[in-house]
Amino acid sequence: MRVCQAIGQVLADRGVEVFFGLVGSGNFTVVDALQKAGAKFYSARHECGAVMMADGYARASGKVGVCSTHQGPGFTNALTGLTEAAKNRTPLLLLAADTPPETLWSNFKIDQGAIAERAGAVAERVRSPETAAEDTARALRRTQVERRPVVLNIPINLAEMPCPDEPQMPDVPELEPPRPGERSVARAADLLETSERPVILAGRGAVLSGARKELEALAERVGALLATTAMGHGLFAGNPYCVGIAGGFSSPLAVELLSRVDLVLAFGASLNRWTVRHGRLFPPEARVVQVDLDEEAIGALHRVDAGVVGDAAASARDMVRELERRGVRKSGLRGEEMEREISARRWRDEPYEDEGTPESIDPRTLSIALDDLLPEERTVATDSGHFLGYPAMYLSVPDERGFVFPNAFQSVGLGLGSGIGAAIARPDRISVAAIGDGGALMALGELETAARYRLPMVVLIYNDAAYGAEVHHFGPMGHPVDSVRFPDTDFAALAGAAGATGITVRSPDDLAPLKEWLGRRDGPLVIDAKVNPDVRAEWLEEAFRAH
Template identity: 25%
Template sequence: AKIDAVFDVLKDKGPELIVCRHEQNAAFMAAAVGRLTGKPGVCLVTSGPGASNLATGLVTANTEGDPVVALAGAVKRADRLKKTHQSMDNAALFQPITKYSAEVEDSNNIPEAVTNAFRAASAGQAGAAFLSFPQDVTAGPATAKPVGTMPTPKMGPAPDEQISAAIAKIHNANLPVVLVGMKGGRPEAAEAVRRLLRKVKLPFVETYQAAGTLSHDLEDQYFGRIGLFRNQPGDILLEKADVVLTIGYDPIEYDPVFWNGKGERSIIHLDEIQADIDHDYQPDIELIGDIAATLDHIEHDSLPVTIDKSLVPVLHQLSKALEEQSRPPKEKKSDLVHPLDIIQELRSLVSDDITVTCDIGSHAIWMSRYFRCYRPLGLLISNGMQTLGVALPWAIAASLVNPGKKVVSVSGDGGFLFSAMELETAVRLKAPIVHLVWNDSTYDMVAFQQEMKYNRTSGVDFGNIDIVKYAESFGAKGLRVNSPDELADVLKQGLDAEGPVLIDIPVDYSDNVHLADQRFPKAFEEQLKKVTSNQS
């Protein structure tokens, strides 16, 4: 009731109000709107637990660069310091996990506070902003006029002198490599990245949140995604590189200790904000400016690079390794479905304009590595916080941003139940979502790492639920894949259906041990030695 005055106004005018079943999921949805549109999504909640339930959603958005503005009710100002119902210091709670957190103390300050929250959420490294409204402030009289829309300042390219120095460093390198990070994967930047790659012929890798920078015509220069575990062809590529151009990269996506731990690579940092310096990330050149504009200047003044001849066989071998790793095994070990079979079948059925959202779990490692995406923001992944439960709320948000467009979301059976109540929201909105549940009755991402460390698991098993009946109880369509042979037909049936669909897929995770080979440092060194020895 502390914020009901705002809800009452929204009954008659203002933006569309989407009622969610949990405040955390409202924050997830608002953040996804922000990621997909580049403009802050908004969530509105009541006081007390309504506000505190936002915390996970807002810290995820703030960490992963998603602009979102959260508004919450609070007790009357006179009750602020009393031990009374739902009294707490909202602004203090959110201060450490947002870019901007404040409580509005006067009704006449509302317009400027809201404007500053939106500007904070969008400026520089986008993230979360929070405003708390005491009940008597929203109900009180106000004479202040609304603040008009403030245009976002437009940055220009980085200085010419630094661009020239970067071009020289790239062209003098034996193996320059491009590492595309999350801001480099945004649509306006990704197109400029593609133009540069086409002309200069640089090999490149993506972080998980930069998925979709790749285009079909750049496959020969692409060496996969890197993140989480250091054992991919892209990791070996970075190990061999002498110059790395990072574009819109944030260290939280993939700690530089994993790809520059010895400090042997010269780094060119291209971003709208200064680099976050640590022992393993100390750029020789910083190109600070509009990402697309800076890239276009580099592209205009550059010629195709010449890779050191001795390293060309390495690139061929790594490209072959990436292709081989992506193929499903020929022999089926059980009646369960192998992750690569799911990915291959899904990729063959969805067009590039379909958005795919991905939860966190073992399935996310498989999807992040092997699900090829050819459209910026076509594959949404939580990489900074790796938050369970994001996939379904993100999918609902994607269906709101692009009405009528099919959306696919993917989760494990563990992560699914973190936000499964929003299936009712999806049904109510008639959202055209197909949600795949990779089912194994275990928090497997934790389990397989425990097995590697301790040769046993602890605290990871839970009971199975009937996904089909769960879907039907909400008014959605439920389907199940009973064997690998049924996979293609069931996926097609789900994609052809109207409204929300849940598909239960019992999954074969027996190959998960290979996802984390880097836990044994010798494994990576052996891969590296093998590649190096094959050069001669």
Template identity: 35%
Template sequence: MTGAPQTVHVALAKGLTAQGIDTLFGLLGDSNLFMADAFTHNEAGRFIPATNEDNAVLMALGFAAMTGKTAAVTVTQGPAVSNALTGLIEGVKAQLPIVFLCGDTSPTDPWHPQAVAQEALIVATGAGFERLKSPETACADLATAFRRASVERRPVAFNMPTAMMWEPTSDAPVAYPAPNQDGPAPDGPDMDNAIGIIASARRPVILAGRGAIPAREVLIRLADRIGAPLATTLKAKGLFQGHDFNLGVFGTLSTPAAGDVIASADCIISFGATLGRFTTMHGSYLTGSRLIQVDDDAGIIGRFAQPDAALVGTPGAVADRVLHWLDQADIPSSRATDTLSPTTLTTPEPAPPGNVANGTVELTAAMDAIEAALPADRLFVSDGGRFMGTAWKRLSVSHPRNFLLTIATGAIGMGLGYAIGAAQARPDQTTLLVAGDGGLMLGGLTEFSSAVRDKLNLVVVVCNDQAYGAEYVQFEDRQMDPSLSLFNWPSFAAMARSMGGHGETVASMEELHAALAALPDHNGPVLIELMLDPAAVPRLQL
């Protein structure tokens, strides 16, 4: 006698394992519950449930960002897919690879209550779309979705007809290796042009974006060779920490001393950075400088700023080749760093005087206290909101892979899902989420219960000015009544405690220091609610 034939849902669970997936985020429904069951019981994988589909996608994005690998998330059909669309848009804009395994209703039942135009909705987000075409191609189709997500650096939906889950299949798991994208460094006229620009520069600056993170060591060698200070985009924050001539973040978040150096530069050598408006201080930091732009994606070159020399290739390979030609031509150092003082380059602006309402804390001082209290190797996840400029300036990370922005769409409310995914990916490190009150309410405060369930090493700091801060400022600037932007939220700390976590309301610096000192005593997530004066929160200047 032979055993029962393998079914599609079992084959897909095996296919996930073949792709290196050991953690699957999602919500169960008619389409995916048997696949998730097979994944956990047959394949010994972890299934991490969320309270809503959008946060499930955000968890997968956070996991992908912190592991550097393609992550997986699954939802059922119809409204489950539509609930996840914002997360997919975020993933597309953040260029994070995930596979979104979603069910689908039968095309023979167009009047099914959950029937929606899933392909049209998903494609409209910018995500890729791959079908489970037949039972006999189930594993091959899944492998294609994973390969596309990795190569295309975006979410790819894997659309699974619900009616197919119990069909027999003989298809075996397969993993298609991603192609090697480390092309050779360019030589020829473009390289000659770049070398000539560097040779004539007297005040060069090297800028590294997130795409240049793996090239840290060779970029430092290049900077030392030409006498250039080093800076990063916000997404590569912390890359050159510890280097004597680290300028920190290049752009609207630069320290005063770093801003002076950047503004006086006559050559910017950019590796793996898109050079958007905030990085370039709305273009002003490129004025009067010659620009060399290096990226492995030719589509990035010149998107926001026209370079004087463009080199398409991986940042590390290009930097190594530039070093080779500088040595071959015996080009001397600019010695621009000889006049710089390492001790002042990354010194932030002093905290403003603490003129805040009674029962509130001053945000800058609070961020400084958090910076001092939490482990240096923490993960820092930032939601969006008026607080974020202060948090980005005052909170450091030991490596850019420890820093996670959640505002690729420019929206608030993404942070908690991202932070849970990050904490699941790297449970031995403390994950710090800084969020606004409006963002946490909008983004699903109930997801805190998921962190409690898994006893995650997570600290959530809620900047509670009881307002939508950006809107409050706009009303105030026009001498209008800001009351429409104000809210009387319930206590976030009390809600955290009601879900089984730890919650502390902080209305003074003494209470904040006490709450931070008690963090090592807690097992599981902690929420610290900073009470802020909406009239005294520092302006967000981007």
């Protein structure tokens, strides 16, 4: 057995079924070996796109995303996606070819381990042929346990060296998620016992914990409303007491209700400035309990009255037990009237003046029409940009795996790769990559990837022929914005050139071909939606408040 084969076999034996990448001379044998071990390979057109496909796959499936790159520039091309995955705590394994450490000079030589760690990832290395299998297993385990990306650097001089056919692999016991301390649970229960209007706010940590059932049980016992961060969107889909996303994407009803709460229980949410609307979302007198696996996260971005270090699901279970022991049960803000109000005041129910023109469609009208046309079983992956709020506000998702939000690093150009990864992760659902024209052009090569694999996905492009966020931020200040406006791009034509189906939309009637496509789903459908560039997103003022 060679080192590359050992790497491939270890990963396949531990459940890796799919991986992504871009093949060069440095990682050719590793990619080949992992394919021969049984994993299916999807080849991207750029390493950043490949990492984002792995990231989107991990978020939509709940499994580890795996990617492979060439050494040097192959690795650095992947850095923006790797940083997004690190900030999001995505379980992702990057198999990166690397120059041997003893190499004195090479065009490709760079300290990949140091760069990976500066980006927030874990750096591991295949140390020798004898340890290759063990090193691979350790790297995979670390990304699963630590819930963040791991870069396994594979020196190119080792990849084809012989190694033991049956390496000694250490036995690793199954781990239970960490439970909180009894005193922390008691302090949280004390606050819950005296609260009359609590809300449970669930973030990315709650998603990774799979904590929906436990959080809903806690909310029912104390009469709490439910909300999520953008990263947790969909976790409480269908629950009649969920007010949606808390923060810049909050509906008017959510803002109204969250301004009345007296206790916020944040599970796996950092309480960053976007989530709390720069400290204005919740009343200043509301008490705050923050639950997180990372003790350094508690109180780091927002004041807290009680901190609980522990897994979200385990912490919620223990709080329910403590409240049961005390005989506490409350209705809070819950009731039939509240249910009716929440169901009647979604974002799509809020009145607005349609600003469509003969040449362009209002992005809100577009989003609502698509929400009606698309199947309920869907995965919505977004990009970053002026349009960003529309998919989150208007496109419903079936659960927390149905919303992929690669905005932890706020980079434009990541959404198309995420949508491709989600399409591969969940072929039972329609994947919708909701992106802007700027992000679409940055990642244009991956449109060919989606077409090459005949992925039945929708690429929804909110095309305002500009970097809209900059137009709407700086334009009203009197600054010239010619540098962030561009000639219109015909994405429908580009889609056809890449082997996909493309349509141009200027009104809801132009979406008729979508209905026909849904019946056949023979490869990607690109919707070039010419949105009115004069419509300013509701959430943009909130986003730029800190500038």
